[in-house]
Amino acid sequence: MLIKDSLYGSYDIEKVLEELILSKPVQRLKGIHQGGASYLVNKKWNETRYDHSVGVMLLIRKLGGSLDEQITGLLHDVSHTAFSHVIDFVLGQQEDSYHEEIFQQVVMASEIPQILERHGYCYRDLLLDNSKWTLLEQAAPELCADRVDYTLRDMYKYGQITQEEAQRFLENLIIVDGKMFLRTIESAEWFVETYYKEVIDFFLDPLNVYGYDLLTKAIKVGFNKNVISLQDMLSVDEDVMNLLRASSDPVLHGYVKQLNDQVKVCEDKENFHTHLTKKTRLIDPCVFINNELVRASSLSEKVKAMNETALKKSMEGTYVRVVT
Numbered sequence: 001m002l003i004k005d006s007l008y009g010s011y012d013i014e015k016v017l018e019e020l021i022l023s024k025p026v027q028r029l030k031g032i033h034q035g036g037a038s039y040l041v042n043k044k045w046n047e048t049r050y051d052h053s054v055g056v057m058l059l060i061r062k063l064g065g066s067l068d069e070q071i072t073g074l075l076h077d078v079s080h081t082a083f084s085h086v087i088d089f090v091l092g093q094q095e096d097s098y099h100e101e102i103f104q105q106v107v108m109a110s111e112i113p114q115i116l117e118r119h120g121y122c123y124r125d126l127l128l129d130n131s132k133w134t135l136l137e138q139a140a141p142e143l144c145a146d147r148v149d150y151t152l153r154d155m156y157k158y159g160q161i162t163q164e165e166a167q168r169f170l171e172n173l174i175i176v177d178g179k180m181f182l183r184t185i186e187s188a189e190w191f192v193e194t195y196y197k198e199v200i201d202f203f204l205d206p207l208n209v210y211g212y213d214l215l216t217k218a219i220k221v222g223f224n225k226n227v228i229s230l231q232d233m234l235s236v237d238e239d240v241m242n243l244l245r246a247s248s249d250p251v252l253h254g255y256v257k258q259l260n261d262q263v264k265v266c267e268d269k270e271n272f273h274t275h276l277t278k279k280t281r282l283i284d285p286c287v288f289i290n291n292e293l294v295r296a297s298s299l300s301e302k303v304k305a306m307n308e309t310a311l312k313k314s315m316e317g318t319y320v321r322v323v324t
Contacts, residue, residue: 001017003058005055006156007152007153007163007166008055008059008061008062009058011058013061016071016116016121017057017067017071019118020071020074020075020115020116024110025106025107026050026053026074026075026078027050028236029053029077029078030236031048031236031237032082032236033045033048033237034051034084034154035154035202035208036083036084036085036086036212037083037208037211037214037216037259038208039237040211040259041210041211041261041263042207042208042211042261044158045158047153047157049077049080051153053074053077053078054074055149056076056136056145056149057070057073057074059073059149060135060136060145062170063135063145063173063175068126069133069135071116071121072126072136073133073135073146075107075112076136079100079102079103079105079106081098081102081234082233082235082236082239082240083219083233084099086215086216086219087099087219087233095279103127104128106234107127134179135175135178135179138180140281141282141283141284141307142180143180143191144180145180147195147283148180148191151191151199152166152169154198155197161194161197165190168187169187169190172187176293181288182286182287182288184287185289185300188285188287188303189303192285192296192302192303192306196283196306196309199310204313204314204317204318206265206320207265209320213320214255214259215255215259217255218244218259219240221249221251221255222244225247225252227243227244227249241256244256263322263324264322264323265320265321265322266320266323267319267321268319268321269319271321272320272321273321274320274322275317276317277318278317280315282307282310283307284296
């Protein structure tokens with residue numbers, strides 16, 4: 001099976017990866033938008049969990065990661081519910097953790113264990129301990145395939161970076177003891193700036209925050225009125241939206257009606273309708289210089305300043321006023 005990707009190129013992948021990609025759990029991710037409610041208020045914000053999952057797999061492959069780690073990268077988001085992290089706001093879990101809590105349950109209820117077993121793998125050994133997959137996951141503020149892919153993919157798709165810039169960054173990645181670092185401070189500065197375009201400018205964009213807030217309220221009402229259930233959230237975005245749209249409840253109907261791409265909003269701390277903070281996400285990659293790993297913020301005042309600004313904005317959140 002040949003996989004083509006705008007960021008990482010073309011690869012002829014192994015049969016186990018092909019079968020996993022074609023499985024129902026992974027195909028379902030084509031209907032789960034990476035940005036949660038974002039596509040409801042801006043049709044161009046339409047990147048999917050499927051795109052990201054395949055991208056993480058290919059990035060690990062590009063960097064020389066094992067087939068085992070590629071499998072884990074492909075499947076790392078398979079338990080995301082409809083609208084991705086919106087469910088964490090619905091349930092009051094600010095650490096973006098619900099999909100992790102149900103990961104084993106979702107995998108066990110699917111054909112994934114059988115596919116892996118046919119190819120000589122035990123799903124427990126591969127999927128239930130991410131600590132050994134050092135390319136896939138690292139705690140912030142380090143780089144990892146998950147963090148790098150969603151940043152590059154979103155920002156390229158939404159026109160904030162060019163393909164050439166992404167390629168130049170990828171060429172400056174270096175692997176040391178199975179972990180991802182950078183060769184130059186310039187590449188670190190570029191990625192930090194790009195990352196904050198993602199997690200501050202995009203995640204905390206007033207329109208994005210508006211969509212998250214309205215959809216969170218709609219789903220909460222849907223749960224309370226038995227219009228939808230947690231089990232329904234294991235379908236795809238549009239299936240959940242159709243259940244919400246079909247409800248005659250006036251409050252729910254009002255929320256759904258306001259979730260459209262015609263709404264205009266602005267940021268206004270003094271006269272706002274909605275205020276939202278999201279999980280604090282900071283980045284400060286290490287640079288490999290003179291056979292030593294040195295934190296970018298200790299090499300660059302620019303990185304240090306960007307981190308300070310991002311932390312302040314993240315803690316402050318976004319104040320949204322609806323204009324029309």
